[in-house]
Amino acid sequence: MATYGYRAITKAGKEVKGSLEADNKDLAMAELRRQELTVIDLGEQSFLTKDIDIQIGGWPKARDLSVMCRQFVSMTKAGVSILESLKMLCEQTENKRLQDALKEVRISVEKGETLADSMAEHPKVFPAIMVNMVAAGEASGSLETALDRVAVQLEKSHKTQAMVKKAMIYPIAVCVVAIIVTVVMLVKVIPSYEDMFTQLDTELPWITQFYVNLSHGIINYWFIIIPVIIAIVFGVRYFAKTNAGKHFFGKIALKLPLLKTMTVKSASSMMARTMSTLLGAGVPLIEAVDIVSGVMSNIYFKEALQDAKEEITIGMPLSRPLQESGLFPPMVYQMIRIGEEAGSTEEMLDKLADYYDEEVEMEVQSLMAAMEPMIIIVLAVVVGGLIAACMMPMMSMYEALDAM
Helix, strand or coil: CEEEEEEEECCCCCEEEEEEEECCHHHHHHHHHHCCCEEEEEEECCCCCCCCCCCCCCCCCHHHHHHHHHHHHHHHHCCCCHHHHHHHHHHHCCCHHHHHHHHHHHHHHHCCCCHHHHHHCCCCCCCHHHHHHHHHHHHHCCHHHHHHHHHHHHHHHHHHHHHHHHHHHHHHHHHHHHHHHHHHHHHHHHHHHHHHHHHHCCCCCHHHHHHHHHHHHHHHHHHHHHHHHHHHHHHHHHHHHCHHHHHHHHHHHHHCHHHHHHHHHHHHHHHHHHHHHHHHCCCCHHHHHHHHHHHCCCHHHHHHHHHHHHHHHCCCCCHHHHHHHCCCCHHHHHHHHHHHHHCCHHHHHHHHHHHHHHHHHHHHHHHHHHHHHHHHHHHHHHHHHHHHHHHHHHHHHHHHHHHC
């Protein structure tokens, strides 16, 4: 018998992990269903994989889901049933987690559950906006339109994320190369020069002495430095997931001049695009605001939308709490107010999203233009300092020889 590791959702909605023994994967799946568990991941374990993630492959990205929605729409428009469409999507999908989730969704739909309820059982695969859009589409008989809107929303989100990631590749690559070059010089080059410096029997310049001491520190205490760096990285990652960490980094993003404008504009774009998509699918405003707050990455915008939800429940228009939050640009709440008065909130939100999408793109380009000289200056200081540390004692030696 083989051992299978699994991750599943209980009837109460709690995620659980564990392992069980079975003759094959199908029997393991059957046993978990008998326990009334909704399986997210199921994979055979070996002695090498028991303590690591049980399934290779990441969670589906926005691009994977948008392609799936487009394919789903094409199939249903061609007259293919939902069950058959889900079966074909399982065969066409490359992402393993998405494929497994679609299999489970198909089984649930076969049992009589709605497509939206079946998707809701896999919150890590299908985002809340997608589930609610599908639910609204099923209720209004416009599932194809709902899926099409989801695809557009996900494609826009993917485009923005890809643009930001692309902008960060250059500075990250340069910084990594700079760190590698610096470490190599400190570990290999400086020690080789140190013997020559010692033979000169003269007082070393302060910059040379600084780098010599730094080189000694790295060579003699690397076994302490590396674990400390790893601990700091994991510590920061853990802290960033806590409520205090989210507020700390969220505030930094709203205070630093280079990040503030980008953060505000990208949040405005995300809010407007998602809200427009949900309202267009017939999702009630209060529910739409709640969903949008869940997709905001900065906790301050998340909290502002939660506060907006509370005020909307007592009859306030959306524009009022957005203005009172002090986070969104005047253009956002002013255009929403115009839309509310004219009965065209969805249309105004759509225009806002298009506008801020372009603004984010320009902001990324501006950020890149601002970062390049800063990176060059940092590199010049670090590398220039290392070169100066090596050259200054030699120049002193040549001057002494000339004086003789």
